[in-house]
Amino acid sequence: MIESKKPYVKPTMIKLQSGLMNKFGVSPYYARKVRTAIDGVSIDELVKRFGSPLFVFSEKQIRNTIREAKESFATRYPNVTFGWSYKTNYLDAINAIYHQEGSIAEVVSEMEYDKARRLGIPGEDIIFNGPHKSMTALKKAAEEGAKIHIDHFDEIDDLEKVAAELGKELSVAIRLNLDSGIQPQWSRFGFNLESGQAMDAVRRIQMGGKLRLNGLHCHIGTFILEPDAYKTQTEKMVRFAYELEETLGVTIEYLDIGGGFPSKNKLKGTYLPPDVSVPPLDTFAEKISEGLYNALKPGDFPKLYLETGRALIDEAGYLITTVFASKRLPDGRKSYVLDAGVNLLFTATWYKFTIETDREMQGLGEPALLNGPLCMNIDVVDDGILLPPMKRGTRLILSPVGAYNVTQWMQFIEYRPAVVLVTETGEVELIREREDLSDILRRERLPERLRLA
Numbered sequence: 001m002i003e004s005k006k007p008y009v010k011p012t013m014i015k016l017q018s019g020l021m022n023k024f025g026v027s028p029y030y031a032r033k034v035r036t037a038i039d040g041v042s043i044d045e046l047v048k049r050f051g052s053p054l055f056v057f058s059e060k061q062i063r064n065t066i067r068e069a070k071e072s073f074a075t076r077y078p079n080v081t082f083g084w085s086y087k088t089n090y091l092d093a094i095n096a097i098y099h100q101e102g103s104i105a106e107v108v109s110e111m112e113y114d115k116a117r118r119l120g121i122p123g124e125d126i127i128f129n130g131p132h133k134s135m136t137a138l139k140k141a142a143e144e145g146a147k148i149h150i151d152h153f154d155e156i157d158d159l160e161k162v163a164a165e166l167g168k169e170l171s172v173a174i175r176l177n178l179d180s181g182i183q184p185q186w187s188r189f190g191f192n193l194e195s196g197q198a199m200d201a202v203r204r205i206q207m208g209g210k211l212r213l214n215g216l217h218c219h220i221g222t223f224i225l226e227p228d229a230y231k232t233q234t235e236k237m238v239r240f241a242y243e244l245e246e247t248l249g250v251t252i253e254y255l256d257i258g259g260g261f262p263s264k265n266k267l268k269g270t271y272l273p274p275d276v277s278v279p280p281l282d283t284f285a286e287k288i289s290e291g292l293y294n295a296l297k298p299g300d301f302p303k304l305y306l307e308t309g310r311a312l313i314d315e316a317g318y319l320i321t322t323v324f325a326s327k328r329l330p331d332g333r334k335s336y337v338l339d340a341g342v343n344l345l346f347t348a349t350w351y352k353f354t355i356e357t358d359r360e361m362q363g364l365g366e367p368a369l370l371n372g373p374l375c376m377n378i379d380v381v382d383d384g385i386l387l388p389p390m391k392r393g394t395r396l397i398l399s400p401v402g403a404y405n406v407t408q409w410m411q412f413i414e415y416r417p418a419v420v421l422v423t424e425t426g427e428v429e430l431i432r433e434r435e436d437l438s439d440i441l442r443r444e445r446l447p448e449r450l451r452l453a
């Protein structure tokens with residue numbers, strides 16, 4: 001097959017640059033692979049139909065991951081339900097897949113609450129977290145039977161008013177923060193366990209006589225690489241539940257241990273690939289069940305909720321972007337202008353994405369800057385990736401980008417691109433249209449007197 005033979009490239013000797021090689025290998029090469037398709041659909045076809053940049057989600061990957069996660073827990077503990085963390089990615093189509101797979105909704109704002117309700121999720125299948133819940137939001141959620149997780153003392157006051165207005169006792173849970181060994185400790189949310197603040201909150205709830213505590217919630221952070229932290233957290237929560245039962249006669253029906261499991265993404269500053277540095281979900285499930293069985297009395301199986309976001313969706317998301325131009329900077333560095341930047345990739349702050357190209361490239365690699373379209377110096381997608389010369393029009397496929405990007409993206413300077421879903425049978429469905437000027441103008445009002453001619 002003469003056609004498929006690669007063109008001859010003259011061998012070259014290059015000086016080793018510091019930072020390229022270390023005892024773990026050659027880190028920048030990590031990113032250089034060719035990808036011509038996502039789940040069998042060619043990159044070329046995707047861009048022809050939906051333009052560039054383009055977010056692409058793999059339904060197969062989403063469903064496989066949540067099924068495996070459920071399996072990891074179901075084989076260890078009899079009573080587990082997942083709550084899909086809306087803020088991680090709340091496109092309707094994505095939410096609907098998780099709900100089809102049996103997840104309830106976990107929301108942290110009234111907007112997310114409304115989105116879940118509009119999708120058809122009943123109040124009782126919504127976990128309502130977060131430090132800012134307005135009176136109208138609390139009232140709605142209380143009327144509809146949502147699981148409200150109290151964040152602070154003021155919210156206890158607010159909920160007592162709601163209970164009085166509705167003329168009924170409300171079941172509530174409180175959010176705890178605690179020392180699980182993770183630094184920095186997320187102490188901004190909920191009531192602190194070790195200082196006795198959480199116990200005070202429960203006493204305060206009991207004194208009020210309008211609320212009934214039935215659950216404990218705790219979310220220790222995000223991208224936690226230390227499975228043992230969850231064991232510590234779970235044990236502390238169970239012990240606190242028993243303490244409440246013994247001292248105050250409170251019956252805790254459920255424990256919600258939050259999210260925070262890492263995805264197979266490469267944090268900046270780490271050399272090892274995620275396959276080595278990120279523990280599998282199974283390990284987290286093991287530690288959590290160890291924590292439960294260490295602390296629970298035999299025969300007790302309180303309901304367990306998980307609010308995993310990132311670890312379930314990150315690897316299912318790709319961003320296709322196109323090389324728009326190349327430049328030589330005054331300091332000699334090569335820079336490429338891409339049509340997607342940090343406006344679409346909030347997680348570029350922490351992650352070094354896997355970067356694949358849609359074609360084989362010839363020539364010598366040199367460290368390059370990948371810049372986005374913004375007129376801002378901070379618009380850097382990668383700094384230092386080793387790339388041979390890339391022609392205009394070369395497509396790059398960035399991953400994993402499924403978590404937090406299509407919720408934290410900015411409508412700044414550029415339109416936001418389309419988002420598509422590749423179905424399990426290889427169809428491509430549009431799940432969010434590319435924006436146009438009407439999206440920008442929809443909420444604007446131009447006073448009559450400022451109208452030009």
Ligand SMILES: *Cc1c(COP(=O)(O)O)cnc(C)c1O
Nearest residue numbers: 085219222259260307308309310
């Ligand atoms: C963001 C958030 C989650 C999801 O966290 P991940 O790190 O994406 O798993 C879960 N619970 C609460 C309360 C959150 O704020």
